[in-house]
Amino acid sequence: MYSYIIRRLAFGALTVIGVSIIVFLVLRVLPGDPLVALFGPEGFTKLSEAERARYMADLGLSDPLAVQYLRWVGDIARGNFGRSFFRAESVGEMILRRGPLTAEIAMLSVILSWLVGIPVAIVSALRPNSLGDNVSRFLSILFLAVPGFWLGMLIVLAALFLFGYRAPLTGPSLLADPWSNLQVVIGPAVVLGLGQAAYIARMARSSLLEVIREDYVRTARAKGLSRRPVITFHALPNALLPVITLSGILLGFVLAGSIPVERAFGTPGLGYAMFTAVSERDVFVMQNLVFLYAVVFVLLNILVDLTIAWLDPRIRYR
């Protein structure tokens, strides 16, 4: 187990380095002149030569690319996420202020997706091709096609028209004001949770169908156990292994999906900050946020792999 953990962490570290290079290449090298990215092509032509030189020197953009890259990585390693080009607040403060809300949305949506997806999958797998199975399969295919942010807009509109209700626009922390915090978080969590539940239900159904056919399940039935304990204690634990892996991957996609969904709900989380950074063309904030999201995604995958290895000895001893 320990050698597996060390191997997985070493690969993770390598991936983080690769990710940082890709982020730097995409956001610093690809735009050509970063000032063009910051000011837009029209704004850039209005700058005088002296202004351009001053901005380049201020932002440390006139150094060689390798030096810029190492300085950026060094800053992040020291916990310095830099500063927005347009705002006074540092990116680190912004992440600490807005991050918890997005993290809460992501966690809640994962819980919801399991609560919805797994029961649906069990009902589906126990009676394949029944009416219930076909309905739940169609619903899961439908939810794969519905864009989450659109569903979010519809929910906001429906709440307004039917109940005259609008969620609070500020996001107080869970501890300070749990009730209004829940009102802010629940909408995005439901939308993102339903999207994931569709994937979870599909995966859990096919995995459960496979496990039910295994010999050991038949043995358990043959020794006289009734159907219910066989499903819950014998079949389900094994069937859930691929679902855990999928759920980890989906959690990463939820972090990305929360960007348009938070815009649809007007949730003041990290996803909304990402949207603001994109619309202001704030390359520096973007660079750090994209890197942060990717690192979180990599860490989540490591966590999922270790969980699976802990649960499944076949992987640990490979």
Next chain:
Amino acid sequence: MTVTEPEAAYPVETAAPAIERSRQRSVTGGMRSFIRRSPLSAFWGCIAAAVILMALAAPVLAPYEPLKSDFRAMSKPPNERHYFGTDQIGRDVLSRVIHGSRASLAVAFGAVLFGTTLGALWGLASGYFGGRFDILSQRIIEFLQSFPDLILAMAIAMALGAGFGTVIVAIAITRIPFGGRVIRAVVLSLKELSYVEAARGLGASHLRIMARHILPQCVAPYLILATTHLGVAIIIEAALGFLGVGIPPPTPTWGNMLADSLNAGLIPPWWLVLFPGLAITITVLAFNLLGDGIRDMLDPRLRRAV
């Protein structure tokens, strides 16, 4: 007994004549068997075809100019003159939805054509040659897959500056790793087969083996992957438009229309939200179900792989 046994023992090799036979079957016969096997997929395949037709014939079908404002009919709910209503500057929503299909489909097909294909060819090469090239390719693909696709697409679209071509490039790059992974796995299992070995023994060059013996077997998984990616690409394109890094306005795209609706006052009118989103959902649903049907028809064993 002696005749049937080798067939049961080597399912992969008997698959080759079956594919040969299906190729000889006429197109209409193939269509008929597809409809019989999965009527639901065939129905949604027709819807996908209808959406493509709608995109091609948009100027004929649209009742109004998508960019022309009618200042006497601003923010009007659906009525008999404008079936889907008008937006805040009096543009006909129905016409904009019809024209929006052009951007969505062009981006989706472009991204899949470049991204999935490039990834598939890369996976073919890295799976076939193996060795150091394969290890390096696997690392690069892993780095690319460490980003949720929307975030990578956002970063690339923002870095390159908004535009039609950049959106295609941004989405295409997020498709590369998937094509690479799937096709590489297929190639790894193919290249050990005895007919590939036989070709190598006869002195065929690497290029010839790849093109004549391995590539044809990759067509089925590629088609399945490509149809699924069409749906994903449409959703990413809409999200990019919604976040303001897609194809720049005033070009009508479904994502832009949804983003526009948020600027239409404190409460967005429901018809500005409902119709573009419905268009996205129906189109993606059609391509996904068509993909499911193609997968079931071409190879049920790939159900888990893609």
